[in-house]
Amino acid sequence: MKGILLIALISIMMAGCGKRQYFTVDVDNPKFIPNTVFTGSEDLTSPKFKHLIEKYQLDTIFHGETNELKRILLLRHWIKSKIKIEDRRFWRPIPGRRLC
Numbered sequence: 001m002k003g004i005l006l007i008a009l010i011s012i013m014m015a016g017c018g019k020r021q022y023f024t025v026d027v028d029n030p031k032f033i034p035n036t037v038f039t040g041s042e043d044l045t046s047p048k049f050k051h052l053i054e055k056y057q058l059d060t061i062f063h064g065e066t067n068e069l070k071r072i073l074l075l076r077h078w079i080k081s082k083i084k085i086e087d088r089r090f091w092r093p094i095p096g097r098r099l100c
Helices: 002-015 047-056 068-082
Strands: none
Touching: none
16 A cells, blocks of 8 residues: 555656746846955964964963863853953843843
């Protein structure tokens, strides 16, 4: 019974896959402009980068961690320790909901 249903389903699908006509429609989309701001990469051997590495001790952020998620969390923690980030600037409490 399942075999007959499968064959019927496949034949219906094959019958619908005949040659169909199609047409294209011209639309007035904006012209594609590629990103030209970041055309290359920075030279990490530049003295400016060496100064940043020494100033912020960038080589000590990960402490030899190999787990990618832990590296991201360490970087997140490091950024929050160096830059004051006010996470709740646009946060509004929901009326009637207790916090903790």
